[in-house]
Amino acid sequence: MPDNQPRIEHLVVLMLENRSFDHMLGFLQTRDYPIDGLGGTEANPSSDGSPDVVVSHNAVAAGDLNPDPGHDFEDVNVQVFGTRTPAAGAPVTMNGFVRSYATIDATHRHGSSIMKCFAPSSLPILSTLAREYAVCERWFSSVPGPTVPNRMFAHGATSLSRVVPDPDFASLRTIFEAFDKDPAFRASDYRIYHQDGFTLLLTVGHLIDDPHGFRDYNRFANDCERGDLPAYSFIEPRYANDARDGSFFAASDQHPDHDVMEGERLIRDVYLAIRSNTKLWHSTMLLIVYDEHGGIYDHVPPPRIPATGDPTIDNTFAFDRLGVRVPAVLVSPWIPPRTIVRTQLEHSSIVGTVRKLFGPSSQPLGRDATAATFDFDTIPHLDAPRTDHLRFSRRLATAAPMGESRASDLAHLMVRQMRRTLGLADTQGIMSDQQASDFMRAAVRMIADGGTNAPA
Numbered sequence: 001m002p003d004n005q006p007r008i009e010h011l012v013v014l015m016l017e018n019r020s021f022d023h024m025l026g027f028l029q030t031r032d033y034p035i036d037g038l039g040g041t042e043a044n045p046s047s048d049g050s051p052d053v054v055v056s057h058n059a060v061a062a063g064d065l066n067p068d069p070g071h072d073f074e075d076v077n078v079q080v081f082g083t084r085t086p087a088a089g090a091p092v093t094m095n096g097f098v099r100s101y102a103t104i105d106a107t108h109r110h111g112s113s114i115m116k117c118f119a120p121s122s123l124p125i126l127s128t129l130a131r132e133y134a135v136c137e138r139w140f141s142s143v144p145g146p147t148v149p150n151r152m153f154a155h156g157a158t159s160l161s162r163v164v165p166d167p168d169f170a171s172l173r174t175i176f177e178a179f180d181k182d183p184a185f186r187a188s189d190y191r192i193y194h195q196d197g198f199t200l201l202l203t204v205g206h207l208i209d210d211p212h213g214f215r216d217y218n219r220f221a222n223d224c225e226r227g228d229l230p231a232y233s234f235i236e237p238r239y240a241n242d243a244r245d246g247s248f249f250a251a252s253d254q255h256p257d258h259d260v261m262e263g264e265r266l267i268r269d270v271y272l273a274i275r276s277n278t279k280l281w282h283s284t285m286l287l288i289v290y291d292e293h294g295g296i297y298d299h300v301p302p303p304r305i306p307a308t309g310d311p312t313i314d315n316t317f318a319f320d321r322l323g324v325r326v327p328a329v330l331v332s333p334w335i336p337p338r339t340i341v342r343t344q345l346e347h348s349s350i351v352g353t354v355r356k357l358f359g360p361s362s363q364p365l366g367r368d369a370t371a372a373t374f375d376f377d378t379i380p381h382l383d384a385p386r387t388d389h390l391r392f393s394r395r396l397a398t399a400a401p402m403g404e405s406r407a408s409d410l411a412h413l414m415v416r417q418m419r420r421t422l423g424l425a426d427t428q429g430i431m432s433d434q435q436a437s438d439f440m441r442a443a444v445r446m447i448a449d450g451g452t453n454a455p456a
Contacts, residue, residue, distance in 0.1 A: 006334040006376040006385075008357055009283040013350060014235040014270050015154060016263055017147065017255035017410065018071065018294025021137070021325040023117050025130055026298075027057045035340055036137045038117065042299050044095050047102035047111045055297065059116040065256035068409060069101045069114060069295030073163045073316055076144040076324065079295065080302065092301040100295060115297050118260075124393040125264040126329065129271065129288065132390055134330040134339035134379060140302055141292040141323030142347040142367070147410055148417075150291045150323065151200055154347040155234075158366030161309040163316050166413055169203045170421065173365055175351050176213060177206040179232070184359035188231035193217040195238040195252075196437060197444030200414060203421040208447060224273040227280050231358045237266055240411045240433035251433070255410055256294055261396050268392065271331060275389070282385045286331040287350070287374070293324035300325045303344060308367050322346055330374060333385035341379055343372045411436040418443045 022038055029037030043052040069075075074084040078096040102111030120127040142153035148167055149159035155174040159167065176192070179185045192201055195217045201207050202214070215223075217236070223229055237253035254263035267288055275281050302322045309319030328345065352368035353375055372378065407415075407430055415430050422443060430436050 006332070006381045007283050008285045008332075008375060010229045010231060010233065010280065011285050011287070011354060011357060012229070012233045012235065012270070012274065013154075013287045013289065014237070014267065015151070016237055016267075016288070016290045017239075017253040018068075018292055018296070019254055019290050019327060020293035020296040020298040021139075021300070021327050022055070022298040023059065023293075023296045024123060024126060024290075024327045025135060026055070026117050028120050028127060028130060028135070033131065033338055033340075035135055036300060038299070042297075044098040044115060044297065047099045053098050053112045053115045055115050055117055057117055057119040057122075059118045059122065061122075061260040062257050064113045064116050065294075065296070067104055068256050070104055071146050071292060071295040072165055073143075073145040073314075075100055075295055080144065080324065094297075094299055094301055097295070097297040114295065117297070121393065123260070123264060125268045125271075125396075126288070126327070128390060128392055129267070129331055130327075130329045132337050133332065133335045134341050136328035136330065136341040136343070136345055136374070138300075138325070138342055139289065139328035139345040139349075140325050141290075143292070143319070144302060144321065144323040145292070147291050148200065148413065150347060153367065154291065154350050155201065155204075156365050157348040157351040157368035157371070158308075161311075161313040161319065163314050163319075165409075166416060168420070169200055169417060170205045172204055174201070174204055174206065175232070175354050175365065176201070176204075178355070178359060178362055178365065179213075180206070180210060182359060182362045184355075184362035188358040189213070190232040190234070191215050191223075191230045192234050192236070193220050194236045195249075196242065197440040198239040198411075198414060198437075199236045200417060201234075201236075202444065202447060203417045208421065211447065221269070221273040221276075224277050224280055227277055229280060229284070232354050235270060237263065239414065240407060240436045241405045242437040243434060244437075251408075253410075254290075255408055256296075258408070265396050268396070271390075274331075281333055284332070287328065288331070289328040289347075289350075290326040291347070293326055298325045306370075330379065332381075333387075334376065334381040336380060336382055339380050341374065343374070343378055345372055345374060349373055405433045407431060407433050407436045415439055422446060 026038035043054040078100040082096045097114045098111040101114040143149045145163045146165040152159040156172045242249040250262040251258040252262040252266040307318040307320040311318040348367040348371035352371045353373040
């Protein structure tokens with residue numbers, strides 16, 4: 001390929017947690033940057049008969065979303081349709097977000113918080129990267145529901161017709177298994193960068209049997225400096241606050257109500273690590289995306305799609321519509337500033353793009369057979385790579401050490417998944433972030449030791 005043509009030799013995906021497009025990027029919309037964001041008049045009916053709750057741009061890094069908003073299948077139905085059990089063909093209103101959050105603990109006091117969105121200046125890293133490279137304004141979560149089935153789609157383009165919060169991940173055939181077993185990927189490899197064992201992928205049967213692709217995230221910057229990235233890298237954030245050896249490590253997943261600034265820091269560090277090596281930078285595309293909307297307001301109705309699931313498995317639905325829209329930003333020196341990608345994308349697009357780039361003769365795993373891709377056949381690109389260096393607009397505050405913070409529902413879920421994988425009894429012993437972090441580190445050591453030294 002000529003030197004002046006874009007080449008994606010490395011795809012890096014950083015998937016964060018539970019934020020909607022409007023919540024994070026909606027107020028980037030301006031007259032000269034016409035993304036499908038917010039005009040400032042969008043509203044939801046209140047839950048107590050008071051005036052409608054209008055969107056605002058005063059979201060803060062932590063404190064708005066405690067308790068965690070509902071984002072299971074029935075919660076999303078309320079948010080999107082106004083009822084937990086919509087009839088076939090029910091109109092999509094996007095008017096149930098306030099009502100859904102107001103009832104999360106049987107009070108009305110939380111409802112208005114769900115309409116708070118970030119001012120661009122409050123997210124200097126994500127907002128800058130979106131404007132300076134490409135924002136995908138129609139990237140939808142794959143499932144109108146929680147984290148695990150959505151992450152299954154990101155890795156395998158299917159959730160095996162499951163939409164419950166805690167499905168069994170073990171039998172999922174992922175893109176990583178395709179790398180290892182499909183001759184179409186013979187010349188390529190992958191890496192899963194995790195933080196202290198917090199990765200649902202260590203509960204997938206194939207990856208337990210062949211864990212060569214796992215690597216501690218602390219090595220990512222050095223790998224970039226040496227030009228040692230595989231074809232595909234998937235980066236996991238830190239899912240729990242963690243204190244050890246006299247140091248404090250804040251959760252960086254941006255899951256409510258973790259400090260959003262820690263996620264900003266992670267996004268910045270991943271970008272700067274890739275940008276530090278010119279050769280790597282010229283051959284890499286970075287995708288920053290979120291697994292699901294987390295129950296937070298977005299105004300764009302999720303689209304209908306051809307049915308791809310069995311509605312009898314969870315007694316739910318036929319996977320004939322996508323979930324709520326999430327933030328997605330593409331970064332590459334070949335992308336011109338202020339690019340707006342209007343193609344409809346979803347998490348299966350990750351699998352489809354990996355297959356197209358690195359295993360073009362491979363067979364689809366699931367919905368990647370029809371999902372659009374985000375390569376340079378579909379995204380505007382320059383004739384030569386950019387050489388500019390971004391300057392971010394403000395210094396990020398450092399999170400202060402915390403006391404015994406309560407483990408999030410996601411941390412509990414990851415512990416349960418790991419207990420199931422290791423054949424351990426599911427107990428209620430994990431109460432704090434610290435206990436969850438300690439357990440997951442011990443679980444990784446147990447897998448490395450071949451099943452000995454079981455964590456408590």
